[in-house]
Structures are given as structure tokens and as C-alpha cells.
Amino acid sequence: MTAGSPSWSFTPEDFSAMTASLKRFLSETNSICALLVDRSGQLVTTVGDSAGIDTTTFATLTAADYSANDQLAKLVGEKDFASLFHQGEKSIYVADVARRWILVVIFDSRTTVGLVRLRMKAELDELTLLVDRVFSRGRNGAAPAERLLAGADDEIDKLFNN
Amino acid sequence: MINYASREINCKIVYYGPGLGGKTTNLEHIYGKVKPETRGKLISLATETERTLFFDFLPVDLGTIRGFKTRFHLYTVPGQVYYNASRKLILKNVDGIVFVGDSQGGRMEANLESMQNLYDNMSEYGYDLTKMPFVIQYNKRDLPNAAPVSELQESLNPGWEVEDATKFHVAPDPYHAGENLVEQLPGGEWVERAPYFEAVAIKGDGVFDTLKAVSKLVLKALA
Numbered sequence: 001m002t003a004g005s006p007s008w009s010f011t012p013e014d015f016s017a018m019t020a021s022l023k024r025f026l027s028e029t030n031s032i033c034a035l036l037v038d039r040s041g042q043l044v045t046t047v048g049d050s051a052g053i054d055t056t057t058f059a060t061l062t063a064a065d066y067s068a069n070d071q072l073a074k075l076v077g078e079k080d081f082a083s084l085f086h087q088g089e090k091s092i093y094v095a096d097v098a099r100r101w102i103l104v105v106i107f108d109s110r111t112t113v114g115l116v117r118l119r120m121k122a123e124l125d126e127l128t129l130l131v132d133r134v135f136s137r138g139r140n141g142a143a144p145a146e147r148l149l150a151g152a153d154d155e156i157d158k159l160f161n162n
Numbered sequence: 163m164i165n166y167a168s169r170e171i172n173c174k175i176v177y178y179g180p181g182l183g184g185k186t187t188n189l190e191h192i193y194g195k196v197k198p199e200t201r202g203k204l205i206s207l208a209t210e211t212e213r214t215l216f217f218d219f220l221p222v223d224l225g226t227i228r229g230f231k232t233r234f235h236l237y238t239v240p241g242q243v244y245y246n247a248s249r250k251l252i253l254k255n256v257d258g259i260v261f262v263g264d265s266q267g268g269r270m271e272a273n274l275e276s277m278q279n280l281y282d283n284m285s286e287y288g289y290d291l292t293k294m295p296f297v298i299q300y301n302k303r304d305l306p307n308a309a310p311v312s313e314l315q316e317s318l319n320p321g322w323e324v325e326d327a328t329k330f331h332v333a334p335d336p337y338h339a340g341e342n343l344v345e346q347l348p349g350g351e352w353v354e355r356a357p358y359f360e361a362v363a364i365k366g367d368g369v370f371d372t373l374k375a376v377s378k379l380v381l382k383a384l385a
Contacts, residue, residue, distance in 0.1 A: 054202065
């Protein structure tokens, strides 16, 4: 049993790689924006035009939505629902990335769900490689997350003494 | 989660406890008191009668450390027993837990049931509550039928056995003079208890003390 959920981190290089990949995907599918969210509901990154969207809240609700649907899948005997689709004037396509992250794509009538779905497979493969890179680093015990606050006890105390 | 690109440390804190214990009230008070520029929207997925159905959510920034913005995502769970499926979902990838107990004498059974449910749900995820940031808040201290804190401590925070010999030394409770978080019992056994706070969440008493304590433990777990 672990002490709690493992912390993880990603570097500016990881960040550049995922944004480049997502930008290409947006351009290929003519979608409005894409959000990458971790399973706990924290926003990893957003690419495209997210103006007018409260991305923090969006990320939280997406993770909750996805988790709830995951459980619904199990109740009907499915392992999981690999993707979700919410249809409207603006539509949302949600897909699992290696059971670590969730990719959310927002699009409108300038494209089609078929095209988004078609290009999604290759995008998910690319992101899965990135997820593996980020999390394998953590498993080796060399995660920068472990070092960032090392020896910062005094600074932490000070932060909460105000 | 640490984001080196945006220089943010994101942490998830869950307020757990029996129904009508004051979990949502804690978040509402925090929402009302922190500067608007340091918090996001308070989202409530609730029933028409304002009972939490899925969760409440409030993001708050608590300051900067080592040049990184510390962003805490605060969640509550639905307290009512039959919402366990959604309650368990919210615990996924949690970094710190606040158990909000209801001090009223008649709610002891509900408190105990919820505490047991918390341990069970955490262990189903493979998390050990005794080894992670965890604080207890005894809410509704202003009510005439509030049980004595000693009674609540005995039932809800009796302590767990310390197995790590390097922790076999008395650790005073920084929040209560004369009390200890780690101590040796007369029988020789070493026990550790979770830090606790008394609160009247509806007036805001104890709300920030609880939040600061759990946030500090979460950051120290990274240090």
C-alpha cells in the first residue's frame, strides 16, 4: 500500500512536445481547442482558442464525467468506455490517454466528429508515448517532483505563518 | 502534479465526512474570504435541496514557494451513505484529506461510519491514510449538544500504531499545548494521531486553521 497518490511532474521539454502534438492535431481536424487533463482533474495543458472557457473548472468536471462513465461502463460489463461524445452546437469529444490523462477536444460545425475521431487514434498514440516518458521517469525515483521542495521546510512554514 | 512550464504545484485536497457535517460550508467560507484573484469559481454539483450530489470544487492559490505557485484544488464529497460510488471517485489521486466530523452527540455513529468508509475507500485505491496528509476537524463546536473533544478524539482519532522505529519519539501537537501527535502509551506501544481542529464552519471559526494545516502537510510531503 502506498502513502498516497504518487506525485508526478513534467519538464518544459515534455510540455513543448505535447503542445506541438496537440497543435498539429487541432490544425488537422480544424477543432477549436484541446485540453489535456490528468485523472485527478488537474489541467495539464490547453491548446487552441479556450477564451471564454474556465479551463480549471472544465478540467475538473471532465475528469469527474470521465470517472463516472468509467464506472457506468463497469456496471454494464464493459472494461471501460474509451471515449465519450457530447453533441451540441459546440461538441466535446473525450478520450482516454493510457489511463493517466484525458484528452478533451472541443469543436463546432467547421469540422465533423468523423474527422476528429479518425485523427484521434494517431494523436492518442503520440500522447501515450509522452505519458510513458513522464511516468517512467517517476518510477526510477528521479522525478524532479521529489527534489523541488527538498529542504524547503522553512519556506513552507513561512508561507503558512502569514 | 508539478508543472515546470507554468511553474505551478497542483494539489488535491478532499473534505470527507458524514452528511450535513459542514464540508460544503467550509468551502463556502473559504470562497467568501479569500481574495477573488486567488481563487476560481465554487462549483457545486448538488441536488435541488442543496445536498451535495457529486462534489463541490474550489481552486485556491495559497502563495508561492521556490518560485512555484501553490494551487490547491479543494473538493467535498457527498456525505450521504448511498452516494459511495461518487464519493470514491473523488478520492482518486488525492494528496490530502480533511475529515469534517459533526460534534453533536447524536451524530457519533454517522461520524464513525463515515470514517470507516474513508479508510475502506482509500485502501481500495491502495492508499494508506495513516501515511499521508490527514487532519480532522470537529465542526459545530458551538452547539449545546456538542460532545466533548476528548470523547470525539477517543472515538474518531484514537491513533494508529507507529511501526517505523525512527518515529519512536514524542512529537508535540503544535496546535494544542500539552498534547502530542506521537506518544508512547503506558503499555509501551507508540501511537500517532492526526492533527485535529475545533470549528464552527458556519462562522468561519477553525476553517482556515484546518486548511492551512492540511496544505502544509501536503507540501511537506513533497519536501
